[in-house]
Amino acid sequence: MPAMVIPLSLLGLVPFIVFAGGAVGRDLADHLLFALIDYAALVLAFSGGVHWGLALSPDAARPSMRLGGGVLPLMVGWVALVLGQLVAPWVALAILIAGYLATVLTEHRAARRSLVPLRYVWVRWGFSLVAVVMMAMVLILRGLGQTIVF
Numbered sequence: 001m002p003a004m005v006i007p008l009s010l011l012g013l014v015p016f017i018v019f020a021g022g023a024v025g026r027d028l029a030d031h032l033l034f035a036l037i038d039y040a041a042l043v044l045a046f047s048g049g050v051h052w053g054l055a056l057s058p059d060a061a062r063p064s065m066r067l068g069g070g071v072l073p074l075m076v077g078w079v080a081l082v083l084g085q086l087v088a089p090w091v092a093l094a095i096l097i098a099g100y101l102a103t104v105l106t107e108h109r110a111a112r113r114s115l116v117p118l119r120y121v122w123v124r125w126g127f128s129l130v131a132v133v134m135m136a137m138v139l140i141l142r143g144l145g146q147t148i149v150f
Helices: 005-023 029-055 063-086 089-112 118-143
Strands: none
Touching: 005 029, 005 118, 029 063, 029 089, 029 118, 063 089, 089 118
């Protein structure tokens, strides 16, 4: 795994932390809530792209299933974006949390069958846990009507 994976993954978590903190603040909270939802959906879609790329490898095991699995996070992110606008932002957060957990658990199972590198899965677990904690914090605190002033 390239040495840049960890620093870039940490950098990718910065918007989760900034948007989540702002979404439970006072100023611009609603705008930052939607920024969090938008970013989380984009990152979820990006995680599916990894599997799309692995499915295109000439020696890919079960490429059709992997292509489908690569599209699924994109579709979950899209549904979250639409329902966040049409129903309520908390619906989007709940869907995204479920999507992140389902994706990392699926990747964990795939790593046990050597379909994805084990080191990749450890990075994904760390990234996904931070992302899920940030989204869950927003979901819970906003659900309780709480704000945090920085």
